[in-house]
Structures are given as C-alpha cells and as structure tokens.
C-alpha cells in the first residue's frame with residue numbers, strides 16, 4: 265500500500281444503516297485527529313469529497329442495500345477501493361432493516377402511509393415521486409451485491425475494533441482482533 | 450416545466466447514500482418556482498415490528514438511528530413500562546434513565562455544534578470549503594475543536610456507564626433498568642463534570658457572540674413565524690425526559706397545554722406528500738395548511754417558562770433579553786438555544802451523580818399488563834412520539850412513530866425555499882457558497898438524516914443544472 269502516494273486513502277459510506285457504525289468510528293475520540301494525520305479521507309462524510317477522483321486504499325461500508333441508490337453507491341465503492349470492509353451487522357447480514365424481508369413491501373408502505381393513528385392521507389397515495397429511488401424487494405447485505413474483503417461484526421463494532429482494523433490494514437498486517445473485540449450484538 | 454426552466458439538485462452525501470436531497474426548480478427568469486427537501490429513506494419499521502415481543506422493542510427500535518439511539522431506546526421503554534403496567538419507576542431506575550438521556554443530549558448537541566455547525570459560524574457561509582470543516586477548526590481554533598471532541602466523549606461515557614454501550618444501549622427494560630451505577634463509575638464521571646460545565650458555559654458564549662455579532666445578517670436567514678411544540682413540567686419548566694405537551698402559536702398564544710402524552714393523536718396528524726418518505730405533521734385544530742410547527746432546542750425554549758438548573762436559567766434569560774420575548778422565530782438562534790441545553794444537561798448530570806439513588810439497587814417494578822401505550826420524550830432534535838399496541842401473546846400489533854426530524858419537515862422545507870428565493874433567485878450562476886447557504890439553513894435544525902454526514906466536515910454536495918429535457922447544462926461538486 266505504501267509508495268503509491270503519500271498517505272493512504274480511506275473512504276466510508278452509510279447505506280441502509282443507522283449511522284451508528286459511523287458514530288462508533290467517531291468514538292475513537294481524540295484519536296480522530298491522529299487518524300486525520302495518518303490517512304487522507306476520500307469520499308466520506310468525514311470530509312466533503314463526494315466523488316472518487318482517484319483510487320482509494322480502504323473503503324468502509326455501513327449498512328446493506330435497500331434501494332437502487334444503495335446498490336449504485338456500493339458498486340462505485342467496489343470499483344474504486346482496493347480493500348472493501350463491511351462494518352456492522354447491517355452491512356454483513358442486513359441487520360434490523362432486513363426484518364422487512366419476510367413481509368411484502370406494499371404492506372410496509374401501506375402501514376406507514378395509509379394506516380396509522382396520525383396519518384392524514386385522504387387520497388391514499390403512497391410516496392412515488394420520480395425523485396425517490398426505487399426500493400428493492402428485500403434488504404441485501406453488501407456481499408450479495410459486490411465482493412467484500414473483510415467482515416467486521418457488531419452493532420456497531422466498537423471504536424477499538426474499528427481502530428485496530430484500520431491500523432492493521434493500513435500497516436498491511438494480517439487482521440487479528442483479540443477475542444474480546446469480536447461481538448455479535 | 451418550460452423549456453428554459455432549470456432544475457438544481459443538491460445532493461448531500463445522504464442522498465447518494467440514501468437519505469435526503471434538495472431539488473430547486475427555477476423558471477425561465479431564474480426565479481425559484483419550487484424548492485423541496487426530499488427524504489428518500491424508507492424502512493418499514495411500523496410494519497416489521499408487528500409480531501415481535503414487546504420487551505424486544507427498546508433495543509430493536511434504536512437501530513433506526515445511531516445518532517440519537519438513546520432517545521428511541523427510552524421513548525420505547527416509556528411506552529413499554531406502561532404496557533407492563535408500571536406507572537412509576539423506582540427512583541433509581543428513573544434517575545439512571547434521566548442520566549443516560551442527559552448524556553445523550555450533551556453528546557449529540559456537542560457533536561452538532563462543534564463538528565458540524567461551528568465551521569459555518571467561525572468561517573462564514575461563503576468561506577473556502579477547504580477550511581470550512583472541523584479539521585479547519587482544529588487548525589485555527591485547536592482548543593475549541595479539542596473541547597468539542599472531549600465534550601462529545603464525556604456524553605458518550607455517561608451513556609456507556611449507564612447503558613452498557615456507547616451506541617445502542619442495553620439498559621432500559623419494561624418497568625425499569627437492569628443496572629445502576631457503581632460508586633467507581635459515578636466517581637469517574639464526577640471527576641470531569643466541573644470542567645465540562647465550564648466548557649459548556651463557554652460554548653454558550655461562543656453561540657451567543659456569534660448570534661449577536663451577526664444578528665443583522667441572520668435575523669431573516671431561513672426565518673419565518675411558526676408555532677412551536679415541546680414538553681414542559683407541570684409547573685411550566687423545561688422538561689426533557691417526562692413532561693406534558695404544550696404548543697404555542699406564532700404570537701405565543703397557547704394552542705394546547707399540559708396535555709397528557711397519550712392524547713397526542715387527538716392533537717397531531719401527519720400529512721403524506723408524494724415526493725418524500727418523511728411525513729408532514731401538523732396540529733389538527735389548525736389544519737394541514739397552518740398547523741405545522743417547529744420542535745427542538747429553539748421550540749423548547751419558546752414553550753417553557755424557566756429552566757430548573759441555575760446557570761442554564763441565567764443563559765435562557767440572557768437569550769430572551771437579547772432577542773425579545775418568546776417566541777423567538779430566528780432560525781439561526783437554534784444554535785444558541787442548543788448550547789443553553791448543553792449547559793442544562795451537564796448541570797443535570799452533576800445533580801444526578803450527587804444523588805444517592807443513582808447507585809441504588811431497586812431497579813424494577815411490575816404491574817398488570819395493558820394493551821396500548823404512548824411514550825414521549827424530548828430527543829436532542831425535538832419531541833419524539835412512540836405509540837404501541839400489544840396483544841395477549843405479548844406481541845406488538847401496532848406501532849406509530851413521529852420522530853423529531855419529521856416534525857421539522859415543513860420548517861426545513863420552508864427554510865430551503867426561503868433561502869433559495871433570497872440567494873439563488875435571479876442568478877444564472879450558482880456558486881458553491883450560495884449552495885452552502887441552503888445547507889446552513891437545514892443544518893440549523895440538525896436533522897438526523899444529515900447530521901452524521903457532516904459529523905467531521907461539511908455536507909458534501911453535487912449540483913446539476915438540467916434543462917427541461919433533462920440535459921445536463923452545468924454541474925458543481927465539492928471537494
């Protein structure tokens with residue numbers, strides 16, 4: 265990884281996730297300034313780069329895919345990242361959003377926009393504007409859409425687990441997390 | 450759309466990653482015809498929670514939002530306490546939950562103010578985007594940036610000590626909590642609390658100075674008159690964990706007052722619009738046209754009569770002394786109000802840590818099962834409603850949620866439109882700085898959907914100008 269450019273580049277995104285995995289990354293606290301020295305953030309909420317202008321060394325994926333935009337973003341990440349890591353239960357397994365997978369999508373929409381004690385919807389129309397991306401029939405974990413290199417479980421993985429993973433990958437070391445850091449909650 | 454009309458799309462990374470986007474339509478004379486904030490995210494929680502056992506809901510539902518999971522955890526728990534037949538928790542259980550909630554208010558507001566809003570406030574809306582982010586703040590104001598990070602850390606530590614984990618706590622159960630604080634945990638938090646209080650007071654000063662120094666520029670910025678809604682105590686004081694509903698109209702007249710939580714559906718409804726997955730709540734008696742309202746820090750200051758902790762109360766008085774009697778309608782004053790709540794939260798944390806109940810061991814109560822309940826709480830971004838029905842097999846049969854950001858849906862849309870009309874209308878070139886104005890207005894509300902996306906920087910943008918046939922005329926991206 266070294267040699268190609270000065271600092272390794274890291275990109276992150278949140279697909280059908282709750283941002284909790286990103287919050288856990290922020291939970292490295294003061295080390296966030298250290299991380300900003302260590303790596304260059306590309307295409308991440310952490311800085312304001314929206315597009316990939318160059319290849320990126322490590323991509324972190326939070327969340328699975330629940331709509332067509334998630335799929336497009338994930339494919340874009342795969343095209344531009346050397347190493348792609350699924351972080352958290354949503355990316356690795358679909359997580360809580362995937363609880364809708366056993367239920368017809370139409371029922372989920374009807375419950376939210378037609379039924380419900382406070383819904384005011386005289387026409388009974390469910391949001392369908394072309395500005396809204398198409399929902400997928402199911403919520404898919406990231407590896408069912410693209411190849412994923414590493415899987416980090418947890419909901420969310422702890423800040424320490426995220427930190428050690430990043431540092432190991434940045435240093436090109438094999439990824440060996442101590443037992444206590446691997447949690448499936 | 451006429452041939453020469455243009456469509457501008459502002460896509461925060463939230464949109465690319467599936468959360469929200471802004472579209473602005475200009476007519477042939479470059480006047481704003483329409484400006485909308487679309488929420489493109491749909492989960493289906495109301496349906497898929499059906500059939501789950503009710504005690505599972507507090508840990509399940511917080512996965513809707515990792516930025517303020519404590520609020521969902523507690524709002525659901527309050528409803529499930531009632532489902533379990535428990536009207537009053539033990540003093541220890543209630544105080545542990547309050548402490549966790551105050552930790553959440555503290556960390557979330559600190560994150561929003563320091564990581565997200567301060568670059569705009571310190572460097573200006575039009576500043577070079579290369580420095581207009583928190584790393585720029587870290588370079589120019591290293592002490593302020595460090596304090597912001599450490600304040601967030603402190604709030605997260607309060608959540609971890611009470612809730613077991615920093616993100617997605619596991620402490621509240623129907624009827625109480627499963628853990629209180631140990632003396633060691635309490636002392637560790639007490640060790641830093643005074644420093645945090647001083648920093649919080651300093652942050653109030655930063656927000657106040659910013660507001661007053663720039664009042665002329667920001668008084669009309671994304672501002673409009675609206676109603677306001679929030680929880681208050683029975684005596685009218687600010688209440689964030691367990692209060693009664695109060696709404697005031699744009700002149701400060703009370704619309705409803707000290708309403709019990711379980712009557713929320715009598716006074717509130719949510720309109721569905723085809724272009725957003727987020728509904729548009731309104732006060733029923735005023736109707737969908739006029740009944741929209743604001744929630745969150747500014748609304749809470751506008752509906753309450755006082756704050757129970759002394760330093761925050763002094764700050765509240767200074768706020769209204771400077772800006773005039775409530776209701777204050779200045780959208781950018783949300784930031785100042787937010788910092789007053791940060792001060793209140795840390796004062797409340799201090800009081801709770803000194804309370805002997807906080808290390809008590811009476812954690813749980815039980816009662817006679819009920820079928821239906823409502824839990825309401827003031828989340829960092831505003832009033833949050835959870836409403837459930839549970840059948841005799843303990844399975845959820847109905848769930849209705851009005852999340853805080855939803856209540857600010859109409860206000861955010863109005864702010865976007867107002868700023869677009871003021872700053873984009875009549876121009877044929879839209880600069881990056883102008884676009885940031887639109888985001889600054891959204892950012893005042895700290896919407897869940899985007900606050901994380903600029904957790905450490907500003908909201909990324911892509912803007913496309915297209916003609917009526919969808920042909921790309923111009924394109925701007927940041928970064």
Ligand code: SF4
Pocket residue numbers: 280281282283284285326327351352353354355359360418419420421512515616
């Ligand atoms: S894994 Fe958990 S914390 Fe991460 S996005 Fe999913 S629900 Fe949120």
